[in-house]
Amino acid sequence: MKKKPFIIANWKMNLGSTDLQRFFSHFTLADEDLNKVQIIFCPSFVFIERVGSLINNRPMFLGAQNIFWEEKGAYTGEVSASQLSDLGCRYVIVGHSERRNLFNESDEIINKKIHLALEYKIVPIVCLGENYQEKESGRTKKVIEQKLITSLESLRSFELNKIIIAYEPIWAISTSPENPGNMSDSPEEAQVVHKFIRKLIGDMFDEHTAKSLSVIYGGSVNPENISGFAQMGDIDGVLVGGASKEADKFQKIIKAYL
Numbered sequence: 328m329k330k331k332p333f334i335i336a337n338w339k340m341n342l343g344s345t346d347l348q349r350f351f352s353h354f355t356l357a358d359e360d361l362n363k364v365q366i367i368f369c370p371s372f373v374f375i376e377r378v379g380s381l382i383n384n385r386p387m388f389l390g391a392q393n394i395f396w397e398e399k400g401a402y403t404g405e406v407s408a409s410q411l412s413d414l415g416c417r418y419v420i421v422g423h424s425e426r427r428n429l430f431n432e433s434d435e436i437i438n439k440k441i442h443l444a445l446e447y448k449i450v451p452i453v454c455l456g457e458n459y460q461e462k463e464s465g466r467t468k469k470v471i472e473q474k475l476i477t478s479l480e481s482l483r484s485f486e487l488n489k490i491i492i493a494y495e496p497i498w499a500i501s502t503s504p505e506n507p508g509n510m511s512d513s514p515e516e517a518q519v520v521h522k523f524i525r526k527l528i529g530d531m532f533d534e535h536t537a538k539s540l541s542v543i544y545g546g547s548v549n550p551e552n553i554s555g556f557a558q559m560g561d562i563d564g565v566l567v568g569g570a571s572k573e574a575d576k577f578q579k580i581i582k583a584y585l
């Protein structure tokens with residue numbers, strides 16, 4: 328069966344109550360179209376419930392931008408897997424480069440988060456990618472391999488069907504200090520890395536797991552460049568930051584998959 332593409336909005340620390348109201352009043356795609364793809368909105372924690380009511384049982388899903396690695400306890404300011412699950416969150420972003428860089432999240436921490444999310448039936452969207460220096464020194468594949476091996480430690484192959492890998496080259500993220508010109512990766516180069524990720528998963532687990540795994544791309548995706556990514560055989564969707572904040576732009580991105 329053909330996989331449904333994932334189109335995931337990472338709103339980061341943006342969009343308040345009025346913005347969300349406006350976004351959904353301009354979001355006019357019909358359920359018939361939404362059913363052909365998997366749309367996931369990742370608002371700030373405080374607005375997850377609000378977005379849930381704005382979605383209002385339509386075929387779109389809720390995700391969070393982070394999760395804590397312990398189940399519960401004295402962790403001031405953190406949010407647990409069970410709390411996210413209570414809110415109806417079916418997805419969670421883990422290992423975003425902003426969290427790796429600003430909050431020193433390691434692949435070991437990301438591994439704990441993945442295990443905990445899976446325990447609560449939340450699909451982790453595992454972000455990984457190389458920085459500019461690593462790309463320029465030809466270390467992209469090595470970096471990806473190391474991150475994958477450590478962050479997927481002791482997962483079993485059936486659990487790989489319940490995770491999404493997001494290849495996000497750090498130098499291509501629109502808000503990254505490494506990307507002053509808002510450059511995305513080219514679809515062709517991203518396809519090479521996606522294919523490599525799938526091969527690694529094949530080696531680490533098995534062929535079937537590698538084939539059914541969803542590997543999506545993130546980094547300055549917009550309505551102008553989306554068609555290239557949508558055509559690539561190993562790119563199963565996109566994680567969108569900046570261009571997901573406006574309903575009009577986000578819908579144009581979704582339409583590339585309809």
Ligand code: PEP
Pocket residue numbers: 337495499500501502545546547548566567568569570
């Ligand atoms: C991101 O930060 O996950 C991202 C993909 O951002 P942007 O689309 O703005 O590059």
